[in-house]
Amino acid sequence: MIATGTCFMRGDEVERDSSVRGIVTFEWDETEEVVIKGTIEGLKPGKHGLYILTLGNISNGYSSSGMHYNPCEKKHGGPQDDERHVGDLGNIEAGDDGVAKFEMHDRLIRLAGNYSIIGRTLVVTENEDDLGKGENEGSITGGNAGKGVAWGIIGIANK
Incomplete structure (x- = not known):
C-alpha cells in the first residue's frame, strides 16, 4: 500500500508581497523512507531551508504553526x-x-503512525539552513535560516 501526501505552498502576499508558491508531494510505501518531490518557484537563487512544523495552523502565517x-x-x-x-x-x-525542483528521501518522517506529518505545516525559508553546524543558539534550534517565505498544510492525497 502506498500512502501519499500533498502540500500546496504559498507566501503571505499581503504582508510580504510574496510570489513564492509551489507544490510538494510525499510518498510512502511503509518501507524505510518517504520520497519527497517538489517544485517551488519565486525564490531568490540559492539554498533555502525546508522544515515541517509541529502544528497545522496557518491562521497567522507559518508563525502560528x-x-x-x-x-x-x-x-x-x-x-x-x-x-x-x-x-x-x-x-x-x-x-x-x-x-527549486527537488527530490529527496527521508528516513524519519511518516504519513501515518509515529512521526506522521499529515496535518502539519511545511515551510521553506528565505535563507540556507546551516544544519545545526553553526556555533550559536539559533543554529541548534532552527539552522539560522531566517523567516518563512512560503508554507502550507500537508494533507492526505491517497491512502
Whole structure:
C-alpha cells in the first residue's frame, strides 16, 4: 500500500508581497523512507531551508504553526544526522530562474503512525539552513535560516 501526501505552498502576499508558491508531494510505501518531490518557484537563487512544523495552523502565517516538528526532543540538524528534529529536511536549491525542483528521501518522517506529518505545516525559508553546524543558539534550534517565505498544510492525497 502506498500512502501519499500533498502540500500546496504559498507566501503571505499581503504582508510580504510574496510570489513564492509551489507544490510538494510525499510518498510512502511503509518501507524505510518517504520520497519527497517538489517544485517551488519565486525564490531568490540559492539554498533555502525546508522544515515541517509541529502544528497545522496557518491562521497567522507559518508563525502560528509552532516550532520544528521534534517529538524526540533533539537539537536541530541535517537530514542525514542522528541528532536532528524529525521535521528537519535540509535545503533545497533554486536556480537563477528562482525555481527549486527537488527530490529527496527521508528516513524519519511518516504519513501515518509515529512521526506522521499529515496535518502539519511545511515551510521553506528565505535563507540556507546551516544544519545545526553553526556555533550559536539559533543554529541548534532552527539552522539560522531566517523567516518563512512560503508554507502550507500537508494533507492526505491517497491512502
